[in-house]
Amino acid sequence: MPTCSTWGIILNLSGHGESDKIVTFYSPDLGRMTGIAKGAKRSKKRFVNKLELFSLLDITYRPSRNNGLIFLSEAELKEPFLSLRTRHRRYTMAALACELIIRFTSEHDPDPEIFTLLCWLLETVNSGGQPLKAGALFHLRLLGACGYQPELTICSLCKKQVNNSRFFALQPATGSLVCNRCNTRVQQSAFALSLQTIKFLQTAQQLKIHQLQRLQLPEKNARETLQMLYRYSQHLLQRDIHSWKFIVQEVCLWD
Ligand SMILES: [Zn+2]
Incomplete structure (x- = not known):
């Protein structure tokens, strides 16, 4: 079978047998994919220092016949995003982003916007951008790309526009x-949002991905956003998000 190549960001890695690795990555033209790198634990030439979490690679692979595991035969390192693996706060936010992509996307369902969004998050945090702010904007836009964009302009029941005459909350x-x-009236448990946070998020939903970094989202609004999106995502996924426990203390630290 002929070999193909694609760019991909590594979302997850696990060992398989004595010498192989199972690699989950997100590619702009294949979507989320899982492959096996035969001999990756031993090979010094083909994979060493390349198959690492968050790395951007040019991957050479052999497709599978039945949409099963593809076979990774070689990888060229394009960007290691090194500080994400050595700085704790950067690592935990990058890990949350990767887990969200694994949970919200399906295999073999490419969306170049999701790939661009993940690149933006990794580049921003790797180069010293505020992890909470970048993570909040990433999570908001990922939900939008997956068809779960929160409706943040009006009350869904009385249709009143968001303004400062009432308080507004998001229903997960x-x-x-x-x-x-x-x-x-409806007695539902909703997550209260400040008017300032809602306004920031309305703007963030309109911007192009490369413009997100310009948004001056204060840290307290980023924390509020992350908590709200966590509640909403938990409801959508009907399961817990494991990486959340590594950032929850930081996110819930109210000033
Ligand atoms: Zn209302």
């Missing part, structure tokens, strides 16, 4: 806002 069950008057 619907991903939409509800105002304080309607919320008492």
Whole structure:
């Protein structure tokens, strides 16, 4: 079978037998993929220092016949994003981003916007950008790319526009806002959001990915966003997000 090549960012790695590695990566033209790198634990030439978490690689592979594991035959390192593996706060946010992509995307379902978004997050945090801010914007836009964009302009029940005459909260069950008057009527557990955070997120939903870094999202609004998106995502996935426990203390540290 002929070999093919694609770019990919490594989302997860695990050992397989004595010498192989199972590699999950996200590619702009293949989507999320899982492959086996035969002899990767031993090979000094083909894979050493390349098959690492978060690395951007040019991967040479043989496709599988039935959409099973592909066979990685070689990889060229394009960008290691080295500081993500050595700095704790950077590592935990990159790990959360990778887990979210694994949970929210399907294999063999490419979306170049998701690849660009992941590159943006890794580059931003690797080059010293605020991890909480970058993570909050990444999570918001990932949900949008996957068809779960939160509706942040009006109360979903009375249709009143967001303004400072009422308080608004996001309902995790619907991903939409509800105002304080309607919320008492429906008695649902909703996550209260400050007007300032809602306005920031409305802007973040409109910007191009490369413009996100310009948004001056203060840390307290980033924390509020991450908590709200965590609640919403937990509801969508109907399961826990493991990486959350590594950033939860930092996120819930209210000033
Ligand atoms: Zn309302």
